[in-house]
Amino acid sequence: MKKIFKNLILCLMLASMLIGLVGCASNSKPQKVVIYTNADKEAVQAMQNSLNTAGYEGKYVLQSMGTSELGGKLMAEGDKIEANLVTMSSYFVESAQQKHKMFAELNFETKALEKYPAYYTPILANTGAIFINTQVIKDKGLAIPKSIKDLTKDEYKGLVSIPNIMNSSTAWLLMQAIISEYGEVEGKMVLNKLIQNCGPHIETSGSGPIKKVRVGEVAAGFGLRHQAVADKVAGKPMDYIDPIEGNYTLTESIAVVKKADTATTQLAMEMAKIIIEKARPELIKDYPVALYQGEVVTDVNKAGNLKNFEKPLTVELLEAHQEFFKAAK
Amino acid sequence: MRKERLETQLIYITVAIFFIVFLFAPLFILLMNSVKTGHGIGFSNYVSIIYGQDILIAIKNSIYVSALTALITTILAFILAYAVNCTNIYKAIKEIIKIGIVLPMLLPTITYGFAIIYSFGKQGLLTQLFGRELFQIYGFNGLLMGYVIYTLPSAFLLIDNSFGYIDKKFIIVSTLMGDGFFRSFTNTILRPLVGTLGGAFVIAFILSFTDFGIPASVGGTYSVVATQLYQVMLGAIPNFNSGSAIAMIMLIPAIFGVLFLNYLGKFNFHYDKFTNIEIIKNRMRDVYLASISMTTILSIMLIFLVMFITPFVKNFPYDMSFTTSFFKDTFFSSSIVDVYENSLFVAVVSALLGTALCYSAAIINVRTQMSKHMKLSIDVFSMVTNTVPGMVLGLAYLLLFNNSDLKGTFFIIIICNIVHFFTTPYLMAKNSLSKMNPSWEITGELMGDTWIHTIIRVIIPNSISTLVEMFGYYFINSMVTISAVIFLVTARTSVVTSKIKELQHFANFNEIFVLSILIFLTNIAMKIFSTFLHKKLSLMNQRG
Numbered sequence: 001m002k003k004i005f006k007n008l009i010l011c012l013m014l015a016s017m018l019i020g021l022v023g024c025a026s027n028s029k030p031q032k033v034v035i036y037t038n039a040d041k042e043a044v045q046a047m048q049n050s051l052n053t054a055g056y057e058g059k060y061v062l063q064s065m066g067t068s069e070l071g072g073k074l075m076a077e078g079d080k081i082e083a084n085l086v087t088m089s090s091y092f093v094e095s096a097q098q099k100h101k102m103f104a105e106l107n108f109e110t111k112a113l114e115k116y117p118a119y120y121t122p123i124l125a126n127t128g129a130i131f132i133n134t135q136v137i138k139d140k141g142l143a144i145p146k147s148i149k150d151l152t153k154d155e156y157k158g159l160v161s162i163p164n165i166m167n168s169s170t171a172w173l174l175m176q177a178i179i180s181e182y183g184e185v186e187g188k189m190v191l192n193k194l195i196q197n198c199g200p201h202i203e204t205s206g207s208g209p210i211k212k213v214r215v216g217e218v219a220a221g222f223g224l225r226h227q228a229v230a231d232k233v234a235g236k237p238m239d240y241i242d243p244i245e246g247n248y249t250l251t252e253s254i255a256v257v258k259k260a261d262t263a264t265t266q267l268a269m270e271m272a273k274i275i276i277e278k279a280r281p282e283l284i285k286d287y288p289v290a291l292y293q294g295e296v297v298t299d300v301n302k303a304g305n306l307k308n309f310e311k312p313l314t315v316e317l318l319e320a321h322q323e324f325f326k327a328a329k
Numbered sequence: 330m331r332k333e334r335l336e337t338q339l340i341y342i343t344v345a346i347f348f349i350v351f352l353f354a355p356l357f358i359l360l361m362n363s364v365k366t367g368h369g370i371g372f373s374n375y376v377s378i379i380y381g382q383d384i385l386i387a388i389k390n391s392i393y394v395s396a397l398t399a400l401i402t403t404i405l406a407f408i409l410a411y412a413v414n415c416t417n418i419y420k421a422i423k424e425i426i427k428i429g430i431v432l433p434m435l436l437p438t439i440t441y442g443f444a445i446i447y448s449f450g451k452q453g454l455l456t457q458l459f460g461r462e463l464f465q466i467y468g469f470n471g472l473l474m475g476y477v478i479y480t481l482p483s484a485f486l487l488i489d490n491s492f493g494y495i496d497k498k499f500i501i502v503s504t505l506m507g508d509g510f511f512r513s514f515t516n517t518i519l520r521p522l523v524g525t526l527g528g529a530f531v532i533a534f535i536l537s538f539t540d541f542g543i544p545a546s547v548g549g550t551y552s553v554v555a556t557q558l559y560q561v562m563l564g565a566i567p568n569f570n571s572g573s574a575i576a577m578i579m580l581i582p583a584i585f586g587v588l589f590l591n592y593l594g595k596f597n598f599h600y601d602k603f604t605n606i607e608i609i610k611n612r613m614r615d616v617y618l619a620s621i622s623m624t625t626i627l628s629i630m631l632i633f634l635v636m637f638i639t640p641f642v643k644n645f646p647y648d649m650s651f652t653t654s655f656f657k658d659t660f661f662s663s664s665i666v667d668v669y670e671n672s673l674f675v676a677v678v679s680a681l682l683g684t685a686l687c688y689s690a691a692i693i694n695v696r697t698q699m700s701k702h703m704k705l706s707i708d709v710f711s712m713v714t715n716t717v718p719g720m721v722l723g724l725a726y727l728l729l730f731n732n733s734d735l736k737g738t739f740f741i742i743i744i745c746n747i748v749h750f751f752t753t754p755y756l757m758a759k760n761s762l763s764k765m766n767p768s769w770e771i772t773g774e775l776m777g778d779t780w781i782h783t784i785i786r787v788i789i790p791n792s793i794s795t796l797v798e799m800f801g802y803y804f805i806n807s808m809v810t811i812s813a814v815i816f817l818v819t820a821r822t823s824v825v826t827s828k829i830k831e832l833q834h835f836a837n838f839n840e841i842f843v844l845s846i847l848i849f850l851t852n853i854a855m856k857i858f859s860t861f862l863h864k865k866l867s868l869m870n871q872r873g
Binding site: 066 | 451550563567663664667737819820821823831834835837
């Protein structure tokens, strides 16, 4: 009995010493770079591949989260955020910078096609479009829609799916198209009819609608254009339509958080550079919008009716559009 | 005697300070936050919740689905416990029931949802088996099912334990006196168990009401309080004050539950003598109950089965050829190894420190002459921890430590676990210590040993098997919890359960299941280890 007890005490002592050692060890090691991202799986994979190939494997921790979750953290925590490197919808990066002045200026050349603020540079761009399941359209004898407004016709009742702007930034592409084409008053009516036609098919995730269209649960949906293009190319009964209201584009960008820990911030800066230089060729395959000099996009991936947002995108504008969506219900 | 008082007082002060800092202060901050408004103190946060439809609907939904869960769970748990205790079903089958029912406890609740999706969803294993979707899993149905699986083990353990205290002699007497089945059943089984059944109902209700893991995976558009709270706190527009008010509302059912439990305590029967009497033969009853129990157990296992299949086939359910590549890919990626190490570290330290805390608190409560008030206060700590849902505790920690250096450390996660799971191991320790000979300390003193010496030389060695059990309880619960730590983990301190939640964004089920298996195997190993140690130690104790 005594022996077992002695052994047990010994074990406990050893364990507590080990714990102490682990604690010390993690303090003396250089900090890993923490990356927060709202990007899709494909984009995350592309970024990780570029970092790992460049020899940064094990030197970073990547944490994925939803756009609204990451957005909440950025706005609430500012530079107290755990992350050293952030990839996020550009408008959120801009709003967070305005509020907290939390990002460092990038110290590398990017050769971007457009001009961006010094503290961020885009990693990818999303374009919105309508897509349809051609088989369902044929079976139900529906007219092929040319505009978002077409989807509000009675014949589409229960057969449309859209993302929810409360959770998904893809839905913003839809809101913007409706508001700029029809204005606040008529726009609200259009949106109201659209929401009614959707019924239970208002999705929390931006890729929710295309999943429902793909399996034929609904006939038409609104979401990311390139996903529908890929489906059509793969021979699925899918087609995409550039709505007369316009294809709007949202970019997601990378930014480095200013921190007192300069060594880690420097490492984060190096990683940002690697991602922009090495991950773009892989990223542009899934998100075919040219952002940097020398990038080429195939014809099918070029949206037919590209338009730009009139006002600068901010979190306040997003909140206003969220209110617009709620009021239209 | 003077020395003893000094030592016990030191322990008492440590325990009391611990609970003041890590239980009452965070809860107080939570309360303060909930009444903090744009212009001073007021109840506008609560008012806006009551007027804001979203949250009110979520609360109604939560109450409805939790109450239904509690009802189903209590009935089912009772049937299973009855089958184990009052029938002549083969011993082997009884063992299978007893082991099978507690297996879900070794998995995090967030996994239940994914197992349900992959069993009953469009491409689910059971959907394939039956050739059609049996029912819509997202929302109410999925929640109900997940909650029942989640609460069944706790309810069963509680009722099964009470069956042990029912004197089965009365069943025979009642039969001999010519009572009909119903009369006999009501008088000898139901009546004595009323308190326990009420307790099982309350526990099942509170567990479902406050769980975060299951709605996080199968909640769908059916909103419940736990997910609403998460959204308000960490959503696009975080609102700490509203969140605190929701958290305070989440406390209400738990407080009522505890009051109700105390009231039910009056109905508990106490028999002085237990006689082991052969149960009356009744083949029909045995066959009937055995089939119900085995169906329940098999259904649960069938739902989790998919978890052990999908990560080992190439592309479930289209290409069912065997592969270990998912397992290898997941396991050899550095980020998963890190997260698993984090989980193990958190579980081991929580278990070590937690066991020490519970044991010290129990020792001064049971084996010292400390004043009644002090003893009562420790019991109050234990009651309060039992009442506070993990999510509320986590949120309170977030609010209190958000601007301190403790934010984002393992320390805070470990402390949260220790407080969250305090009650059960504390009661285990109290139970075992109060059964020991009360005169050991006096004997020790007469022989010239100090109080501490007696504790170390006599008391602790005699309760080693309880200590092992306490350690195991803490370890397993720390491995599977998500509700308590979801507000506290960061990228650097991420644990396996929070990683599973993260993988949900990508619907990466293979990796989700590999991680779940990892937790499951770790906990099984822990269980086997503690059972083995327990047996060995009790054998040694018998020999002296």
